[in-house]
Amino acid sequence: MSSFDVEETLAKLSLPDKIRLLCGLGWWHTEPVPSAGIPSMRMSDGPNGVRGTRFFNGVPSSCFPSSTGLGSSFDVDLARKVGEALADECRAKGAHILLAPTVNTQRSPLGGRSFESFSEDPNLNGLIAAAYINGVQSKGVSATIKHYVANDQEFERFSISSDLSERALREIYLKPFQLAVKHSDPWALMSSYNRVNGLHVSEDKRLLEDILRKEWEYKGMIMSDWIGVYSTAESIKAGLDLEMPGPTVMRGRAVERALIAQKLFPSDIDARVRKILELLKRAFASGIPFDAPEKGADTPELRQLLRTAAADTIVLLKNKKNVLPLNTGIKKLAVIGPNAKAAMTSGGGSARLLESWTVSPLEGIHAWLKEAGSSAEVNYTIGATSHKYLPLLNSLTYGDDETNGGVLQFWNEKPIDDFMSLNPKLEAPRKPTAWSCSSTVTNIFLIDGVDSDKVDPSCYIRYVTTFIPDESGDWRIGLNVSGTGNLFIDDKLVVDLSTNPPPGNTFVGFGTAEVSNVAKGLKAGQKYKVEIRISNIELVEKGLPFPCWGGLRLGGIKVVDDEEALNDAVQLAKDSDAVVLVVGLNHDWESEGFDREDMELPGLSNRLVSEVLRVNPKTVVVNQSGSAVTMPWIDEASTVLQAFYGGNELGNGLADVIFGKVNPSAKLSLTFPKRLEDVPSYPSYGDKGQELGKILYNEGIFVGYRGYQIKNVAPMFPFGHGLSYSNFQYSDFQCTPISSDGEGKFTITFTIKNTGRIDGREVAQVYIHQSLSSLPRPKREMKGFVKVALKAGEDKQVKVDLDREALGFYDDRQMCWVAEKGKFDILVGASSEDIRLEGQTKLNETFTWTGL
Template identity: 70%
Template sequence: MNIEETLTKLSLPQKMKLLCGSGWWHTEAIPEAGIPAMRLSDGPNGVRGTQFFNGVPASCFPSSSGLGSSFDVELARKVGEALADEARAKGCHVLLAPTVNTQRSPLGGRGFESFSEDPILNGTIAAAYINGLQSKGVSATIKHYVANDQEFQRFSISSDLSERALREIYLKPFQIAIRDSNPWALMTAYNRVNGLHVSEDKRLIDDILRKEWGYKGMLMSDWNGVYSTAESIKAGLDLEMPGPTVMRGKAVERCLIAGKLFSSDIDDRVRKILELLKRAEESRIPFDAPEESIDTPELRKFLRTAAADTIVLLKNDRDVLPLPSDAKKIAVIGPNAKVAMTSGGGSARLLSTYTVSPLQGITAVAKDIGADVKYAVGAAVHRYLPMLDSCIQQKDGSPGALVEFWNNDPSDDFLAPSANLSSTELKKCDWSTPTPGTDCFLMDGIDVTKVNLNCAIRYSTVFSPDESGDWDVGMSIAGRGNLFLDNKLIVDLSTNPEQGESFFGLGTIEKRAVVKGLKAGQRYNLEIRINNSEFASRGSPFICWGGIRLGGVRQFDGDEAIKEAAALAQESDAVILVVGLNHDWESEGFDRPDMDLPGLTNPLVSAVLRANPNTVVVNQSGTPVAMPWIDEAPTVIQAFYGGNELGNGLADVLWGKVNPSAKISLTFPKRLEDTPSYPSFGDKGQELGKIQYNEGIFVGYRSYEIRKLQALFPFGFGLSYSTFEYSDLETSAVSPDGTFSVTFSIKNTSKVVGREVAQVYISDPQSSLPRPVKELKGFVKVELQGGETKSVKIDLNREALGFYNDRQMGWVAEKGKFEVSVAASSEDIRLKNEIEFGSTITWTGL
């Protein structure tokens, strides 16, 4: 493609058409001009493809907070390469990832999507991920630019912060990734910064991003994140997503007539879209290609490695781990053990090609060593009832359920709660499709040539409980409808359904009922009937036929379940207790109200530890949780969300097949009140649509250190089955332009091969402005055989010495003495030295 020649040949209406997407996942095509539609896809830990409903399965990789905790640049690059393979299989040219927003608070709903609280680690891992992805021709989309750090009022909230905090903490990871990897696309955030929406902020987009940093890529909005026409185009926002347009189209034409926009403004935006299209053509990823899955032994092996390498060993006081191979009675306990919690919720969720739960991974090892495994749930922690995917099949024995659509009600009493399903004949449906599960967001995957937006829907399947007893069954829908079991009404959501948070706020609450005396393995006919006419008339922000979410779980007494779990633990040789959060608690769309583990988790942990003090506690969450039982637990693992292979990866660490080497990329506080953003986060401390970033530059470990406040686990902390010794620190002289090197040795003082993450921090005690006690400026991950010593070198430059000066509107590295610390964590300093910089320098840009 000759971009300038193509631009000259396009008519103004054609150019205007290119300024907005076509539907949810494509750019507009101009066939008569030889311009195809590029395909985009979520998200940070997998490539979902073009459908929420009945999408083509994909591999789920570990969450970004886990990948950041690996401190492994090579692993991040390999994840990017593997995601590129997934994207190519889906015909995807642009992946909407990675997320590099700073983890300002553990309560942030999308915290698991970001790499770290530290800008250096955040930007460095992001750059490696992007380089891997783009090495195979798939465009990265670094997001969400900038200060999009909470979900509360995310479309309107103004993140109000100082210029220095903006530059040093929140813009810095974007700056690093752009400098080191050149992402081909960037996504602007929903929110405002200091009063102005980012998507129309000329200073952030044009002055800083394009002119100061020299960024050449294409800028798109977050979905439904454009709130102006002329302003967003003038600021430099190239593409409004998704389509059809809301703020462009005819509005652009009106602005051109009024002189608020000029043809050159349109050309500037279209040029960037064409530049990305040229890259898409050069990638040789077909346009409008069918979507496929990848599932190979090699990929499974890599997913397993990635899952294990993102696990952090937080405590191992009694050397309980690695587990011995002679344990014959193994107890697996906990609400996160039986079901694979592969990722957080929202844009990150996808239909995995397969999953391995912790119980499955541990059971596989137990089979190899001749051990017996018993399981107890211990506590219920669901915010919404667990989906019933594993307990349903169609009447003919096929997996899943059948979903049928009628453009008109198929019978007079179709939606009546008193409908007699056994005697009512329904006319032939207009279209039908099977679906694998009980969570159906009907915003795509529908044959639009046969199904109207206003329609009647029937979801039918056979439910076979996996446990006998009384069951809680719950349903939420987008529309009006009813749930029947063996022709009996169970849940009525057709009569004044109460609005809830389901389906991005479009659906009802989850309404629950108790079904008595269900028998394990018995077949029950299950049917859901919906009419979506009222839902469709409410005005969804996107095309949608409604939604169905069905869940259920056997009822049990919480206290009794804890007693059963404790009794099992007491009689077992090894106990693995898997607790934590899931995509119901950590998700796009809302923030967590607190740091607590849900339900009766904490009483469960304490009871099991009393019954068997050598219990291994595994916490699975994307961000920190409170651990009131931490002093009772000798062995604690932080597992994050591990993707497809999380169960096998965990088992590999538990039995020592993999020596843990990750270190937490964010500080774990003892209590919420200790966090730097408390209480100015979410719905706390906000006034008139603003949230004040009162902590300034003192985010994460920087805040704990300046306040001399002890964390539960400090930034950069993680244990190993090996032990390491640091020595021989040497620092070179600092050159006039601020470059220098740090050299030191690491020895593995154990007999076990292991990997150590060494961190270099810089302190500036003579600074003219307040600075953190120390700041991470470099790191290295080193693999060492037992007894082996290696010398490592980390090269640093002026950025390791500098800070942002608001008055000078630029970066400055002042002359004077600096302290260099080599550390195993932000609190565990192993070596120190002093360097001196001879003259002050200032700079702007990259």
């Protein structure tokens, strides 16, 4: 409906209808008003994939690499292509609004959602986000930049106050949002859960109206994070258009009462509804149907983009002995590690989705060698376990039709007296089920996907599946539930979570801790009946902020003696010509809802790496994590790759890099410190250093690499670091004078030459420093970057245009941006520490500005 008229529609809406529009309909839709021609817009998470409208039993989705990986590509063209592909999947799933990208600044590697943001640097963060947004919106889908602002930890995320200076707020935390607004105009923005300097963002008029809408001239719609509205009149007056999710908690009848009390006026309601209708006009123009059935996306072009993205987000940290690329003529290759056989596609929380397919590192290596016609013998062993929760049993559980999955049955009333008993009667329940369905996964969170017309939230659930082990031996089987529950194998109680279940962090904080026991003497290929019985009644009685029918997480692993597993790995490494050792974290360790406790790799991972390196120096260590980890073995390792979370095609992308089909070109979008104590935000982060519900951003503007440089603390790997199978030479630096028209425009040029023997790509980074200024400034600030493709022996002249953004700082004495006259050092480097060219330019007169 291209003719949809916002003002005409607004004028004919009744006040009750307007109030209704101020809150969502359920988790993923806006409220419709059919009588006024207003349908319901659909939304979907998230930053690395389009889940659709269901956490449970949704349509499978493409999973792209985590945002820290995409940021590390330093590739705005790739970011735009990823955005376009996400928009295509939004269209397939009937979604008008994508709840992404995330651009919160990474203050600390401990942040549970660090993997969701692009970088610790505001310039890189904002420009990659802008390219991503432009890609999404080029297909008529609204992007939603989030979480505005200073939402940088998970600890007490609904209430914590991020206390920081105006200068730090402007230069570091608001800057990526500002750049994205300037270069991409996101059609929607999501406010954050937290407070900033004492006031919740969702009711902060200065942040939402004065800065965002007036100073930056932002025209889009502002929605809350889910259950992130804590007031009625205040949030509406502040400029928050839409409360999510529905049904409303802070609006509805409360708005009617505020109008009676004249805390609100009809004009306040109109201002909010107008923004929702303006976004609806874009939804009409997109041509995406309303209330459409959800479909998946799978084309050869999409598969290639997923593979390209996986490879192009891998950082070559070390290649000291030129072990990489591996020769396909190798005879015996060992693949070892807890992240080798399983595909760790993404971090946890709202970023998780049901992948349409996955390729693990082990699978990718096998496929690559087979396609290359190699006769190499590939052997695998785990070496060490690294799970926080037992690995899911998705691939080892089967329904009656012998396909992967299990059956869920629901009762609104207790079916038999001893349903949850430790000594149950296992005959069929006497009462008929209210509803039933199947599931292909063993991690089930029932906040959607349940027929709410038939099943009450206060319900009893039985999950039944057949478990077929792939290895003989003792198996440790574990269960987490949301509610209370018990697990039986062949009618024998194995796990009791109905008697004083211990609380845990699963299911967004509403789940139990994992409780496990050993099932002895299981045989590979034999069928075992698994039954889980859950009561959701106690959870509902405690009170939930959203509808939930319960949840379960079933995991298991063959019991392996730690020392035996490590010794097997060492022996295999010793007997092999080369080793690919894949370690790291996973979505259980890095997730929305909680922060990491430390930077360590889990279990015996570090010892495994050290022992394998000791017996086979031709070892490629691959680390998978969304943020930095410590590497106590780094000096012994000659060859290290940082793979982040690579999405569907992580295994194929990794194999492409390992065997040289792809020359790595990514560079770290965040600093890897040697130890946690070196992080600029330490110790004022998470539950450390907090003071009466607030966290002090005591590092000010010296976040990330700025903090290491100002304190002369050497990191393990600096921001912007990343190697190639080629070598690059920089020369011929030139810089034009700075314009005197108040725009501060100037241009630098230089030449890059590929002096290696294979084609490659180099990311050149431009840093600025002003030594004499009225306020302290970082030693270096990255203000530009460019990615250049060069054939072997080729050279190209590179041009980088800069303006006042590169010169200015925020002066909180004058409450404006200032570019002070004087000399500016221009540094061009292969990283923040590897500076190849230096020059100077001069600003003749000081000038100030506000806005974009």
